[in-house]
Amino acid sequence: MKRLRARPQSGWRKTCYIVIFEADTPWGQSFDITLIISIILSVVAVCLDSVKSVADNHGAALYIAEWFFTLIFTTEYIIRLFCTDRPLRYARSFFGAVDLLSVIPTYLSIFLPGTQYLLVIRVLRVLRIFRVLKLVHYVGEAEMLVNAMRASSRKILVFLFAVGTLVIICGSAMYLVEGEENGFTSIPRGIYWAIVTLTTVGFGDISPQTDLGQTLAALIMILGYGIIAVPTGIVSVELSRSRDVADVRTCGACSKKNHDEDASYCKRCGESLDA
Secondary structure (H helix, E strand, O other), rough: OOOOEEOOOOHHHHHHHHHOOOOOOOOHHHHHHHHHHHHHHHHHHHHHOOOOOHHHHHHHHHHHHHHHHHHHHHHHHHHHOOOOOHHHHHHHHHHHHHHHHHHHHHHHHHOOOOOOHHHHHHHHHHHHHHHHHHHHOOOHHHHHHHHHHOOOOOHHHHHHHHHHHHHHHHHHHHHHOOOHHHHOOOOHHHHHHHHHOOOOOOOOOOOOOHHHHHHHHHHHHHHHHHHHHHHHHHHHHHHHHHHEEEEOOOOOOOOOOOOOOOOOOOOOOOEEOOO
16 A cells, blocks of 8 residues: 655645755745744743733733734645645644643634633633643754663662662661651651651751751762662663754654654555655
């Protein structure tokens, strides 16, 4: 059976595809830079809108900015759908869902007027912060980082299991040493203290008072510094094993990037990458 091609063969759809999905052309790079700036500015606008003093003084400007960015991202989303041969597949993909989620709240606010819905609207407006996920589209190293995290996931799970066992033992020991009179009212409370201490956060809401308890706390603090380096080393090793690929072609069906230089089909969904 002949494969459906992900990239349009000719005409304006192919031109739009190259500009939007390909990052190795001057127009594609300019498009990515412009969109990154728009995403950052829109997220800043959302954050400022949550500050009461700023919203009171510049609410109108923030409202205009919100609709301006919404129209930009809506146009981008529609063009992405039209310039691929498999628009439904893109719409169901992770990035397609993020693109849609980044514009829907603003439109929904139109249909929910009235004071009784103000709280609902505010919740929907917070969803606009998901626009920051659109930045993953334009960070080539993100694919390498995701692959490294996936490859090291089992090792990290084993590490987390070991840490969990350690904090249970340390928390229980601290409960026995200090007791309720020094704030360690239960084993879960002791485990909470062990987690805070082992991660070198140190809230200071409870602390050991006896000499033995302070000695145990000092050992846990020193152990915490050594433990922090473990997951960093695991991920670093996997990152060093990742191949440095130069091909920046993007699959129009699933948005997968960083294919092998001699690849003809997408390594994720199997769509053709050739023009």
